[in-house]
Amino acid sequence: MESFPRKELVSVIQSGMTGSRSAFALAVGRFATKLKHTDLPLAQEIAQFLSAENVMRGAGDFVPAPVDADSRMELVETIFPVVVPKRPVFNGTVQDVLDDVLKEWRSLDVLIQEGLAPARMLLFCGQPGVGKTLAAYWLAQELKLPLLTLNLATVMSSFLGKTGNNVRAVFDHAMSRPCVLLLDEFDAIAKRRDDDTDVGELKRLVNVLLQALDDWPANALLIAATNHGELLDPAVWRRFDHVIQFEPPSAELIETYLADLPMEEKVRKNLAALLHGESFSGIGQLVNSARKTALLEKADLVPTLVKNAVRLRMSKGNMAKPQEGEMLLMYLAGHSRREIATSMGKTHPTVGSVIKRYLGE
Ligand SMILES: Nc1ncnc2c1ncn2[C@@H]1O[C@H](COP(=O)(O)OP(=O)(O)OP(=O)(O)O)[C@@H](O)[C@H]1O
Ligand SMILES: [Mg+2]
Structure with a gap:
């Protein structure tokens, strides 16, 4: 047979006299839960007062926003x-x-x-x-x-x-x-x-x-x-x-992050793989700056973004295949596939497939 929850009642009184409103509410909750075994009607009567609304009203005394005593700056x-x-x-x-x-x-x-x-x-x-x-x-x-x-x-x-x-x-x-x-x-x-x-x-x-x-x-x-x-x-x-x-984002997560940008799925996947290793804030900046360039210079967003991404990875020396980066930058600077192939000693189809993978063209 359960006995009256004396310990919990003492906690209620203690937190009521010394603690926050929410600490009081929690103590009452614990008391009411225990009390159900010995006096269900009383427990139910008490529990009516336990609502999120009552707890979220906050403490009785609002403490104004503090300032530093010397500088008077807001803390x-x-x-x-x-x-x-x-x-x-x-x-x-x-x-x-x-x-x-x-x-x-x-x-x-x-x-x-x-x-x-x-x-x-x-x-x-x-x-x-x-x-x-x-x-x-x-x-x-x-x-x-x-x-x-x-x-x-x-x-x-x-x-x-x-x-x-x-x-x-x-x-x-x-x-x-x-x-x-x-x-x-x-x-x-x-x-x-x-x-x-x-x-x-x-x-x-x-x-x-x-x-x-x-x-x-x-x-x-x-x-x-x-x-x-x-x-x-x-x-x-x-x-x-x-x-x-919090971990730096995986390629899949970067792909999700890029989901609202209009591009072919294959291009998005490739771009996400290219950016793997960057933080979200770095990627966010890249996207923003490409958006602005695209708007102000009336350029297409995707090639601008890819160009910025390739440049960033090349400058850090962590582009997995730097030759692909060079090909892309040449292509985006206006060189033809044939010119790129000749200059890099690659076949025309190889150059074509790299461009397609990154730009979907
Ligand atoms: N998980 C994420 N999803 C979407 N955007 C993100 C994410 N993480 C970061 N960003 C972008 O990067 C910016 C910076 O992120 P945030 O300030 O949260 O980083 P942090 O982990 O607090 O870094 P720090 O340790 O430097 O304070 C955000 O404003 C947002 O644009
Ligand atoms: Mg932060």
Whole structure:
């Protein structure tokens, strides 16, 4: 026979007196779930108050956006509504985790009733330009929440001794409202405590951070992004619900990214293979600059894009078959297939097939 959930009731009272609104709601959810075994009508009566709406109303006291005490600069930038014009492309593993997070947030009502919190803290790791910041924007857009970005330069540029206060102020502000808080370049504030440099100061800072992560409510999503996951303090690492590793895109993913550009499938596949090894941000820049050239010089988009891509790969010395690159550049500069064949010592059909593969002509 189950007994009255005394422990859970004490937690309810404790979090009601000291914690956030969402911590209180979660404690009530846990209490009501246990109480079902001994007093179902009372449990149901209590559960009526547990709704996502009530939790998302945020804390009672709104904390205004903080500024640096010395420079008076804002410590956090707020965007609302967040609009991501093109749906980002992620590999299956990353997309699955992001979808799970969204599903949990959209099922907040069901979770709270059982005293369960949705994923509250995510850590995004990966090289520059793979979509970490973009993924944070995308989540904020999908959840229809404001995106708050910690202004790292301001937070850290103040006298070192103030950094901890600044970080704490940003957290207090973010915790007081439903939002997505993005901590970009997270390694800068979450370095290992045993790092030799600035030991005392960094230790204090990491402790501020750990405390804030422990207090983090269930009605806000914290996303930390870093290029250097390995630099993070293991104690920081452990607190995240999900650590997501963003990889540079595969050729297939690049092909998906290029899907809205008008070109033959074969050409798209070949272009994606050519660009394999570049980051999404590099590819995005390439596409944008080709779009502008095509518009301003009334050129065709695909040859312009291919030319830029070949040039980029050749200049980095990582074009798999540099001779093909030279042939293409000659062709795009106006030389005939025959001229190219003669100059490169290749047969006419060989040149023709390379051009067809890259340009579909
Ligand atoms: N997965 C993706 N899908 C579509 N576009 C992408 C993707 N990743 C990056 N991009 C493009 O590259 C740009 C830069 O990406 P983003 O800022 O998200 O990179 P990051 O991983 O945060 O890099 P950094 O470590 O330098 O901050 C985006 O604005 C977008 O145009
Ligand atoms: Mg970024």
